[in-house]
Amino acid sequence: LRAGPEPKPRLKGDCRTYRVFLDPNQYQQDMTNTIQNGAEDVYETFNIIMRRKPKENNFKAVLETIRNLMNTDCVVPDWLHDIILGYGDPSSAHYSKMPNQIATLDFNDTFLSIDHLKASFPGYNIKVTVDNPVLQIPPFRITFPIKGGKGKKRKEDGNEEKPEEAKTLIVEPHVIPNRGPYPYNQPKRNTIQFTHTQIEAIRAGMQPGLTMVVGPPGTGKTDVAVQIISNLYHNFPEQRTLIVTHSNQALNQLFEKIMALDIDERHLLRLGHGEEELETEKDFSRYGRVNYVLARRLELLREVGRLQESLGVPGDVSYTCETAGHFFLYQVMSRWEEYISKVKVKGGKLPDVTDVSSFFPFHQYFANAPQPIFKGKSYEEDMEIAEGCFRHVKKIFTQLEEFRAFELLRSGLDRSKYLLVKEAKIIAMTCTHAALKRHDLVELGFKYDNILMEESAQILEIETFIPLLLQNPQDGFSRLKRWIMIGDHHQLPPVIKNMAFQKYSNMEQSLFTRFVRVGVPTVDLDAQGRARASLCNLYNWRYKNLGNLPHVQLLPEFRTANAGFLYDFQLINVEDFNGVGESEPNPYFYQNLGEAEYVVALFMYMCLLGYPADKISILTTYNGQKHLIRDVINQRCGNNPLIGRPNKVTTVDRFQGQQNDYILLSLVRTKAVGHLRDVRRLVVAMSRARLGLYIFARVSLFQNCFELTPAFSQLTARPLHLHIVPTERFPTARQNGERPSHQIHVIKNMPQMANFVYNMYMHVIQSTRHYQQRLLPPPAMIEEPEITQTPEIEEEGE
Numbered sequence: 001l002r003a004g005p006e007p008k009p010r011l012k013g014d015c016r017t018y019r020v021f022l023d024p025n026q027y028q029q030d031m032t033n034t035i036q037n038g039a040e041d042v043y044e045t046f047n048i049i050m051r052r053k054p055k056e057n058n059f060k061a062v063l064e065t066i067r068n069l070m071n072t073d074c075v076v077p078d079w080l081h082d083i084i085l086g087y088g089d090p091s092s093a094h095y096s097k098m099p100n101q102i103a104t105l106d107f108n109d110t111f112l113s114i115d116h117l118k119a120s121f122p123g124y125n126i127k128v129t130v131d132n133p134v135l136q137i138p139p140f141r142i143t144f145p146i147k148g149g150k151g152k153k154r155k156e157d158g159n160e161e162k163p164e165e166a167k168t169l170i171v172e173p174h175v176i177p178n179r180g181p182y183p184y185n186q187p188k189r190n191t192i193q194f195t196h197t198q199i200e201a202i203r204a205g206m207q208p209g210l211t212m213v214v215g216p217p218g219t220g221k222t223d224v225a226v227q228i229i230s231n232l233y234h235n236f237p238e239q240r241t242l243i244v245t246h247s248n249q250a251l252n253q254l255f256e257k258i259m260a261l262d263i264d265e266r267h268l269l270r271l272g273h274g275e276e277e278l279e280t281e282k283d284f285s286r287y288g289r290v291n292y293v294l295a296r297r298l299e300l301l302r303e304v305g306r307l308q309e310s311l312g313v314p315g316d317v318s319y320t321c322e323t324a325g326h327f328f329l330y331q332v333m334s335r336w337e338e339y340i341s342k343v344k345v346k347g348g349k350l351p352d353v354t355d356v357s358s359f360f361p362f363h364q365y366f367a368n369a370p371q372p373i374f375k376g377k378s379y380e381e382d383m384e385i386a387e388g389c390f391r392h393v394k395k396i397f398t399q400l401e402e403f404r405a406f407e408l409l410r411s412g413l414d415r416s417k418y419l420l421v422k423e424a425k426i427i428a429m430t431c432t433h434a435a436l437k438r439h440d441l442v443e444l445g446f447k448y449d450n451i452l453m454e455e456s457a458q459i460l461e462i463e464t465f466i467p468l469l470l471q472n473p474q475d476g477f478s479r480l481k482r483w484i485m486i487g488d489h490h491q492l493p494p495v496i497k498n499m500a501f502q503k504y505s506n507m508e509q510s511l512f513t514r515f516v517r518v519g520v521p522t523v524d525l526d527a528q529g530r531a532r533a534s535l536c537n538l539y540n541w542r543y544k545n546l547g548n549l550p551h552v553q554l555l556p557e558f559r560t561a562n563a564g565f566l567y568d569f570q571l572i573n574v575e576d577f578n579g580v581g582e583s584e585p586n587p588y589f590y591q592n593l594g595e596a597e598y599v600v601a602l603f604m605y606m607c608l609l610g611y612p613a614d615k616i617s618i619l620t621t622y623n624g625q626k627h628l629i630r631d632v633i634n635q636r637c638g639n640n641p642l643i644g645r646p647n648k649v650t651t652v653d654r655f656q657g658q659q660n661d662y663i664l665l666s667l668v669r670t671k672a673v674g675h676l677r678d679v680r681r682l683v684v685a686m687s688r689a690r691l692g693l694y695i696f697a698r699v700s701l702f703q704n705c706f707e708l709t710p711a712f713s714q715l716t717a718r719p720l721h722l723h724i725v726p727t728e729r730f731p732t733a734r735q736n737g738e739r740p741s742h743q744i745h746v747i748k749n750m751p752q753m754a755n756f757v758y759n760m761y762m763h764v765i766q767s768t769r770h771y772q773q774r775l776l777p778p779p780a781m782i783e784e785p786e787i788t789q790t791p792e793i794e795e796e797g798e
Helices: 024-037 059-070 078-085 114-120 151-157 196-206 221-235 248-258 286-311 321-343 353-358 379-403 412-423 431-444 461-469 499-503 511-518 593-609 623-636 679-686 706-715 750-775 789-797
Strands: 104-106 125-128 140-143 168-173 209-214 241-245 268-270 426-430 450-453 482-487 569-573 583-586 589-591 616-620 648-651 660-666 689-697 722-724 745-747
Touching: 059 431, 059 461, 078 209, 078 511, 104 221, 114 125, 114 140, 114 168, 114 196, 196 209, 196 221, 196 482, 209 511, 221 241, 221 248, 221 450, 221 482, 241 248, 241 431, 248 268, 248 426, 268 286, 268 412, 286 321, 286 379, 286 412, 321 353, 321 379, 353 379, 412 431, 426 431, 431 461, 450 461, 461 511, 482 511, 569 706, 569 722, 583 623, 589 623, 593 616, 593 623, 593 660, 593 689, 593 750, 616 623, 623 648, 679 706, 745 750
Parallel strands: 125 168, 209 482, 241 426, 241 450, 268 426, 450 482, 569 689, 616 648, 616 660, 660 689
Antiparallel strands: 104 140, 140 168, 583 589, 722 745
């Protein structure tokens, strides 16, 4: 302790704790001194506690989970057993082979119209139970033909199915019961017109068994997943669904889309720490949901108080959930039953239409709903409205009954456990969280019936397997009914840092990829709606019949050209800058200054033309280049309000699962192709852009790589020097592929581009200055303080 004016504190005992920085150079000197001179090894005289980053420090908990699974009675469902081990018929868990296949399914809001339904089942005869076209509106219940048991038995019974019956669907339109008179009572509806392959994926996901969906980039994997979740929630309200993804970002995308559908948010729960990135105001974490339930409880009790007041009942019935329950039983139900007895059909004679409204006991309570509540046109319509109002009232008390446990449980931890085990119907987590917390979940008595996995091809085999076993068996059997896996094995696999495990143990093969390779039936989504058709051609050769959705050819944003560019995608050759191509300051830390400067110059050019900076992402194949590009951006334009920063500067691997309108891609290497030789990485790189892709690379190196030929043969068919149209502003009216009326500039190399952008920037600043001067009033009218402000603007601009 330093000497100071205060006396030294007296410390008890002889134990001391120091917080220090460890210097590797000093350590090297000390160890050399110990070996050469026999000096004391000071590092033997004290203990060190090191704290690692939590993100990288989860291996112990995961290994413990794996060890515990080896020592417990794990029960895999019988229908999955052989497939996971790799034996028997690969299609044995497909829904068509399952003994408990469901004949009639309610597709809820999946179909937008009867025509959409007919287009979704080509080759089937559609029989609608109602002939009136006006009544043929969604939602629809569909009865599918189910193949019977063994042929011999069926022939004896004389029940053999005729061929036309095997291809007939019976469609029954049904009406969702009225939920109440308020606008927010109207159910949210799906607005996506799913393709017939997406409908097949949704149908398979609703049936028991294993469903495998292969989704190329932009084919609506997340939309299909969300619709399956919604349909399971409505068809089987007593069942619980577990959602597992590889990344928090995929979970966030799922949640943002789930919230747009008709799912009660009190049944949603998110486990883990990724919800901070959720782009919504609502908190779906455990404690966020507990707070929501408590706030919702108070809100509902206020509604009970308003109902009590409107009925003129004395006492404080809105104090707790319990008192509210008694109020409903003795006051609300009695009034409703009395009302029903007055307005019900007696002796086949319909009561007068006005009776439905005049005897209604809750007029005062619904006074704040859009008026008039009752239309007075027909008895049936008004009766349905009255029942809808009562459903609204009843739902208040049903929810309060569910929330009653939160009055009895006092601590936040107990409440969050109750929420997880009893209340939530849709529980989401990452595969890492499942592996970390398996012991806690099993101890709590966590139960679920369905598992949906997104990004399955990026999840390790063991991490895919653990979520199957987050619950104890029930009477010796697993209660798991459905396992839906959605992924794309043509994109990047799980990351294995140990090369021996990766190459020789084949650990980078996910369970999803193994299932595809052994021949488990898959639903292959075959129409993409993300990118221009021309951009899709750069990677669709890797997939079976990947086509485009109609809007890719029809929407204006896909039809118009990229302003300031001759082409919508281009490969730009970058030669050595100052005699240097790729450099390697540290092992495997590859950088290429020429490409970094060229990419940033093009980004600045786009911003000066009027492109929004957040619509542009810069990708590269190496971490070293990512850091170099960030440094160049900080130096050139990071704090410039006229230009700003791109949406993301990251690696191709990190950007998997994301997209942006315009992608600038730097391939870095000039001596060897490196890890882009893996075609899966190429597919990810080529499929991130929606409208424009500009690739910077040493063309002579990459065009000779055999694995990359299908993509690079298309890229090298266009000129290898950047073609720009600098006088064209964003957005442009020019159609894609149309020759521009403005002059085209050909940029030969990076210094020329940097010089061009500098001159363009100076021209923009000068034009802005002239414009501002034109807007200024005559000198006589300018007040003294205002004169001093113009030079400041000039300085900032310069």
